[in-house]
Amino acid sequence: MIGHIFWMDSSEGENGDELLHVTYGTNAHDETQVDDSQICVVMVGLPARGKSLIAQKIVRYLKWLSINAKSFNVGSYRRADTPQPNAEFFNTGNTEGERMRRAAAEAAVSDMLKWFGEGGHVAILDATNSTKARRTWIKGQCDAKGYECLFVESRCDDPDLVLSNVLSVKTSSPDYVGQDPEDAVKDFMARIRNYEKVYQSIGDEEQVTFVKLINVGSQVVINAVQNYLQTRIIYFTMNLHITPRSIWLSRHGESQYNVEGKIGGDADLSVRGYAYAQALPELVAKSVGDAEITLWTSTMKRTIQTAHHLKYPKKQWKALDELDAGVCDGLTYEEIEEKYPVDFRARDDDKYNYRYHGGESYRDVVTRLEPIIMEMERGENIMVVTHQAVLRCIYAYFMNVPQDQSPWMEIPLHTVIKLTPRAYGTQEERFKADIPAVSTFRAKYASANMGAGSEEATENSGAPTEAPAQVDGVADAATTEAKDAIIASAVAANDVAKERGIEVNGDMLVTE
Numbered sequence: 001m002i003g004h005i006f007w008m009d010s011s012e013g014e015n016g017d018e019l020l021h022v023t024y025g026t027n028a029h030d031e032t033q034v035d036d037s038q039i040c041v042v043m044v045g046l047p048a049r050g051k052s053l054i055a056q057k058i059v060r061y062l063k064w065l066s067i068n069a070k071s072f073n074v075g076s077y078r079r080a081d082t083p084q085p086n087a088e089f090f091n092t093g094n095t096e097g098e099r100m101r102r103a104a105a106e107a108a109v110s111d112m113l114k115w116f117g118e119g120g121h122v123a124i125l126d127a128t129n130s131t132k133a134r135r136t137w138i139k140g141q142c143d144a145k146g147y148e149c150l151f152v153e154s155r156c157d158d159p160d161l162v163l164s165n166v167l168s169v170k171t172s173s174p175d176y177v178g179q180d181p182e183d184a185v186k187d188f189m190a191r192i193r194n195y196e197k198v199y200q201s202i203g204d205e206e207q208v209t210f211v212k213l214i215n216v217g218s219q220v221v222i223n224a225v226q227n228y229l230q231t232r233i234i235y236f237t238m239n240l241h242i243t244p245r246s247i248w249l250s251r252h253g254e255s256q257y258n259v260e261g262k263i264g265g266d267a268d269l270s271v272r273g274y275a276y277a278q279a280l281p282e283l284v285a286k287s288v289g290d291a292e293i294t295l296w297t298s299t300m301k302r303t304i305q306t307a308h309h310l311k312y313p314k315k316q317w318k319a320l321d322e323l324d325a326g327v328c329d330g331l332t333y334e335e336i337e338e339k340y341p342v343d344f345r346a347r348d349d350d351k352y353n354y355r356y357h358g359g360e361s362y363r364d365v366v367t368r369l370e371p372i373i374m375e376m377e378r379g380e381n382i383m384v385v386t387h388q389a390v391l392r393c394i395y396a397y398f399m400n401v402p403q404d405q406s407p408w409m410e411i412p413l414h415t416v417i418k419l420t421p422r423a424y425g426t427q428e429e430r431f432k433a434d435i436p437a438v439s440t441f442r443a444k445y446a447s448a449n450m451g452a453g454s455e456e457a458t459e460n461s462g463a464p465t466e467a468p469a470q471v472d473g474v475a476d477a478a479t480t481e482a483k484d485a486i487i488a489s490a491v492a493a494n495d496v497a498k499e500r501g502i503e504v505n506g507d508m509l510v511t512e
């Protein structure tokens with residue numbers, strides 16, 4: 001059971017006075033327990049209905065929210081004895097096949113119950129679970145131990161959707177590795193027909209908690225939801241779709257604060273930041289082509305200025321604003337180390353959970369990003385121009401990066417990252433603009449004093465730092481020559497920086 005506590009600690013203030021920090025929270029740093037329930041999410045549906053994809057996404061989403069979740073895939077247990085069965089194995093008249101499939105289900109459920117006993121919160125039982133008898137047995141096993149069951153049925157009678165799933169399975173399922181693709185498709189269709197002979201959709205008479213996703217969410221039927229965690233899982237599954245799309249991520253261009261090595265604030269872009277903003281339409285067009293996209297920024301000047309020349313429908317989100325550095329807003333890392341040495345070290349010890357006094361932690365940012373992630377799941381092509389900490393959290397969601405690593409990830413400045421969700425994982429491409437920027441990246445336990453020549457140099461690498469007085473005017477009215485001059489100055493700065501041993505362009509990072 002997780003309790004609620006006050007944390008109290010102190011550090012030296014600006015004038016040598018002691019600052020007392022009181023934080024209210026839970027004593028669970030590595031896990032956010034939304035309630036005490038332990039839930040078995042039982043997937044239901046014929047093969048090729050996207051069940052494994054939904055199962056993986058639920059696990060990724062819950063883990064990102066610090067809820068301990070794990071998928072138990074019955075097919076993987078079955079493969080231990082029968083790695084590549086043909087369709088006949090799944091014929092209900094095949095008693096040996098039936099016995100082995102039952103044994104695989106029992107092994108998965110047994111491991112799942114053990115995992116619950118060790119404190120797991122949400123298990124996904126990823127299998128067809130296509131008969132009422134099988135579901136009744138699973139529910140009985142869970143009821144006996146006091147674990148809840150939430151059935152998630154994916155029904156799909158759209159032949160095109162099924163075919164596209166079948167085609168993706170033939171290329172990605174270990175059941176068909178090394179086999180002729182056409183034979184694999186034929187066998188898989190025959191397997192589906194065998195399942196169809198016995199498939200029973202969940203009926204009301206089963207009196208269970210369920211959500212039925214019909215034709216990938218075009219219709220949703222929900223029954224007997226019991227608590228908040230179940231509601232969250234159901235709401236998440238309702239927002240999933242499988243329309244092919246991509247997500248583009250970019251940090252804002254280099255800001256004046258970046259140049260000065262300061263964190264936080266609401267500074268304008270530097271000259272090189274403006275050059276990036278000007279280069280962005282061409283860079284984005286390379287990978288977007290004619291696709292329709294929606295552009296999201298934070299409410300801060302540097303992201304709005306960066307997106308200025310992109311001619312897509314735009315939306316500003318407060319939730320995309322940078323991690324709030326509280327009392328450290330506007331300070332350099334050197335100043336933070338000097339004024340708050342205990343905090344400086346504590347943040348390195350546990351950067352994900354460390355909350356700036358009067359500000360936020362990465363964990364807090366994830367919490368406020370949940371609606372953004374939900375909208376990203378619901379939406380189609382979206383480009384997000386935001387800040388480093390926020391991008392780390394969004395990237396960690398899509399790429400399944402563990403919490404202890406996500407705050408230390410390298411998300412280069414002046415680079416567009418394209419993420420394309422696929423059936424089994426997310427594909428990533430990066431597009432770099434040839435425009436240099438300073439780096440304020442600090443590796444764990446590195447000194448705050450990042451002089452030129454170090455990997456984490458903060459120094460201005462030679463470019464002029466004043467922003468033009470008329471920001472939009474300069475950007476809009478810039479002649480080709482003026483733009484070229486800005487970019488030439490940025491490229492020259494790049495060369496200077498290289499001479500001084502500072503890494504530039506996409507290899508550098510600015511941590512805010």
Ligand code: SIN
Binds near residue numbers: 076101126128
């Ligand atoms: C499998 O053996 O591939 C899955 C068994 C099932 O879920 O029916």
